[in-house]
Amino acid sequence: MNNKRINYSAAQQTALVTQVSRVCPLCVESLYYKKKGRSYKDYELAHIYPLNPTLEEIKLLKDEERLSDDVNDEKNIIPLCKTCHGRFDTPRTSEEYRHLLAIKKRLIAQTNQEQIWKEYKIEEQISEVITALYGNPDVDLNAEIDFTPKTIDEKLDSTITNLTKRKIKNNVRDYYFFVKQSLSALDQKYDDLSEAISCQVKAYYIKQKSLGITQQDIYENIVAWLNVKTKPKSTEATEILASFYVQNCEVF
Incomplete structure (x- = not known):
């Protein structure tokens, strides 16, 4: 028996379109067009795993990962522009399936992170450290700290990029003190607020670690969390803070 295509509510469609930032995730074209001052829908809701796969598609995708057994689950739905939707569906290929599935997995992970941001607080006074970093701090680049590249290297594994590793080391050298x-x-x-902040950073790190994600993702998620909570002028300041807590052992 064929699966029936369901009509997603306006709220569901808004959530799905917001998840892809209102652009087609394959070609980055807007999912809306404007005419006479009004916005109009210019997308279709695509099933990643087909709604009613042909025998050929069943065979093609039999060993591929699926995000839900229910083909109409929002986890299996992604907004695409009409052109990309048509190309994705016909002819269907395993390579394009994996690519779109990977995009959807990242989007779901990002949505989950946004929920975690709401659940985990950090003392608002941490913004004073951010402000100080932007105030041309008198940084002693020759200061010696209990830090060697080997120490950082021992904390970081192969899932974190060399570029990020170098950034962490440089931030610690330049800004730790x-x-x-x-x-x-x-x-x-x-009154000893820094201890509370350290505990909050540690708790957020433990939550990230429990998700089973890479150190690269954990570091980026901590920076993103600090960005949301402190609203800095740029990410450099929160990257410096995250690097400080790597050296201080609250992270990794």
Whole structure:
């Protein structure tokens, strides 16, 4: 018996389109067009695993990963522009299936991260450290700390890129003492607040680790979380903070 195509509610469609940032995830064209000052829908909701696969498609995809046994589950649905939807469906290939499935998995992971951001708090005074970093801090580039590249290398595994590893090392060399001094200044104003912040960062890291994701993803998610909570001018400041907590052992 054929599966029936369901009509997704306006709220479901809005959530799905928002998940792809209102652009086709394959060609990055807008999913809306404007005419006479009004926006109009210019997308179709595509089934990643086909709604009613042919015998050939069943054979083609029999060993492929599926995000849900229910083909109408939102996990199996992704908005595409009409052109990309047509190309994806005809002819269907395992390579394109895997590519679109991987995109959807990243989108689902991002949606899950946004929920975690809401659940995990961090003291708002951490923004004072961010502000200090932007205030041309007097950073002693010759300061010696208990840090060697080997120490960082021992904490980081092969799932984190060499570029990120180098960034963490450089941030620690250049800013570790400044961040530490800034946190000490917070302690003087707010009674040992830095310990509470350390515990919050540690708790967020443990949550990320429990998801079974790579160190690269964990580091990027911590930076994204700090960005959401502190709203800095750029990501450099939150990357410095995240690197500080790698050296301080709250992360990795």
